[in-house]
Amino acid sequence: MLAYVIRRLLLLIPMAVGMIVVTFGLLLLVPGDPAAVLLGPEASPEMIANLRRTLGLDDPWYIRLGAYFWQLLHGDLGRSIFQSAPVSEIIGGRIGATIELAVVALLLATLIGVTLGVLAAVRQGSLIDTATMLLAQLGVSMPVYWLGLLLMLAFAVQLNWLPAIGRGAPMPEAIIAALSGRPQVLWDSILHILLPALALAANSAAIISRLVRTSMLEVLREDFVRTAYAKGLRRPRVVVRHALRNALLPVLSVIGLRFGALLGGAVLVEMIFAWPGLGQLTFSAVSQRDLPLIQGIVLTFALIFALVNLVVDLLYALVDPRVRLG
Amino acid sequence: MRIPKALRNPSLVIGGLIILALVFLAVFAPLLATHGVDQPDMRNRFSLPSAAHWLGTDNLGRDLWSRLIFGARISLSIGIISVTVAALIGTSVGLAAGYFGGWVDMLLMRITDVFLGFPAVVLTLAIVAVLGPGIVNISAAIIAVTWTEYARVVRATTLVLREQNYVQAAKALGASWPRILFMEILPNTLGPIIVLASLGLGTAVIIESALSFLGFGLPPPTPTWGWTLSYGTRFIRDEPWLSIIAGATIMVTVLGFNLLGDGLRDILDPRQLTRLGANK
Numbered sequence: 001m002l003a004y005v006i007r008r009l010l011l012l013i014p015m016a017v018g019m020i021v022v023t024f025g026l027l028l029l030v031p032g033d034p035a036a037v038l039l040g041p042e043a044s045p046e047m048i049a050n051l052r053r054t055l056g057l058d059d060p061w062y063i064r065l066g067a068y069f070w071q072l073l074h075g076d077l078g079r080s081i082f083q084s085a086p087v088s089e090i091i092g093g094r095i096g097a098t099i100e101l102a103v104v105a106l107l108l109a110t111l112i113g114v115t116l117g118v119l120a121a122v123r124q125g126s127l128i129d130t131a132t133m134l135l136a137q138l139g140v141s142m143p144v145y146w147l148g149l150l151l152m153l154a155f156a157v158q159l160n161w162l163p164a165i166g167r168g169a170p171m172p173e174a175i176i177a178a179l180s181g182r183p184q185v186l187w188d189s190i191l192h193i194l195l196p197a198l199a200l201a202a203n204s205a206a207i208i209s210r211l212v213r214t215s216m217l218e219v220l221r222e223d224f225v226r227t228a229y230a231k232g233l234r235r236p237r238v239v240v241r242h243a244l245r246n247a248l249l250p251v252l253s254v255i256g257l258r259f260g261a262l263l264g265g266a267v268l269v270e271m272i273f274a275w276p277g278l279g280q281l282t283f284s285a286v287s288q289r290d291l292p293l294i295q296g297i298v299l300t301f302a303l304i305f306a307l308v309n310l311v312v313d314l315l316y317a318l319v320d321p322r323v324r325l326g
Numbered sequence: 327m328r329i330p331k332a333l334r335n336p337s338l339v340i341g342g343l344i345i346l347a348l349v350f351l352a353v354f355a356p357l358l359a360t361h362g363v364d365q366p367d368m369r370n371r372f373s374l375p376s377a378a379h380w381l382g383t384d385n386l387g388r389d390l391w392s393r394l395i396f397g398a399r400i401s402l403s404i405g406i407i408s409v410t411v412a413a414l415i416g417t418s419v420g421l422a423a424g425y426f427g428g429w430v431d432m433l434l435m436r437i438t439d440v441f442l443g444f445p446a447v448v449l450t451l452a453i454v455a456v457l458g459p460g461i462v463n464i465s466a467a468i469i470a471v472t473w474t475e476y477a478r479v480v481r482a483t484t485l486v487l488r489e490q491n492y493v494q495a496a497k498a499l500g501a502s503w504p505r506i507l508f509m510e511i512l513p514n515t516l517g518p519i520i521v522l523a524s525l526g527l528g529t530a531v532i533i534e535s536a537l538s539f540l541g542f543g544l545p546p547p548t549p550t551w552g553w554t555l556s557y558g559t560r561f562i563r564d565e566p567w568l569s570i571i572a573g574a575t576i577m578v579t580v581l582g583f584n585l586l587g588d589g590l591r592d593i594l595d596p597r598q599l600t601r602l603g604a605n606k
Contacts, residue, residue: 018440029456141581145539146573264445286455298452302443
């Protein structure tokens, strides 16, 4: 297992290098003089010259790429053009909210997806199966921002059950508050995260449910399931304890991959629900064409995704020995 | 009379009908539009569907039906451009990686992994931010995040096909590698590519509308679906109709492409290739 972990960690290095090169390459895509383009038509020649110096635009690209690597190795993501603060500091202040949203959405997607997938497989060909798969097809096709709007319209505007926008206390703080006798803080955080997390989760839940259904149908035909029934075990026990445990294996890697989609979707969901995370920051950085900030955000998203996949791969290897031995 | 196998597949039939209808509307939009795209009618602001305005009107009294069918042209154009180029790039990369193997495979697949590692919406936003809006730039951004799917699938298929007897026979007869790649292997990878292209068109529509929704798509007054939806959100409390119909249009379109892709997958059965070991 240790050899597998080391091998997998080493693979992360070229991946990270590649991601840094792509992120750096964004600056090369800017048509014309990047400093003039980024600052807009109202910028004075001094401002443009200053930005050229800050971005090192007078050096050839390979020198700048080297400098960019050197800077990143020291944990420096550069300075935002418009917020005059270090990019790492700005991102650090927002990243928690996005990860919290994506994690809750992933938990919801897994819960909903696995439940619906198992129901559909166990009742294959029934009305439940058809309805579930229809729902899944709609879930895959529905734009996340539209679903967010519909949920907001129904549960916040019409029914007035849940808050439409904003975030409660950060989840770790809310949990500590609940443990120290103030459960209403946690309740408020849950109420705030429910709609954005549900909107974000729908697409992944749909994909997971389809996958779980297929995987369950295959496992339910296996000999060991028949043996379990032959031993006289009841259906719920066979389905949950025997079949589901095996059917979830292939789903695990997909759940990891979904995390990347959730991070991307978070950009849109955060805009709708005024969730103060990286998504909102992306929107303002792109609106202002604040390139160092955009580069920092893109790289952060990519590295989080790479790390999550690493963790999922290691978990997978832990539960399925064929992966690390194969 | 026997119904052909393809027509017995509900996904293929429903998806195909939706897409055919959409293409028809987009192509003949100038003839089918009941009003000018930007023609205001201040006496009929926010009207619900009626005989005069089939899908109602927006805050300026502009006809929603006319705007949406012209919007279909934009979504489909960007979808077709980006899917065609992404398929070309991805297929070339996949063919080369799968056929030549070794360091070529290693290098190309690491590059593919790097691009797969970026969340699609974030990378497209970043690219559009530096390039600026426009059909070509938006398509380029979509291509950057979608070519990887083709590369992975075509590589996996090529790995299986290059070991097949007919390819080995062509090699033994002295066929050159371009001939083997393009005449022997490529035609047999077309099934999975067509399936991916159908699903990819749905993805392109979603990404393009997301960019427009955020305000980074084609600038107004271009009647993009995403912008119409985004615009509608300003009045969503009192006049939700505008956003609902624009969002439903995007969803039905993506549903059409997804159903078509699923149906094509059943017919062309790339899983047969997967069973052969293409998922390695």
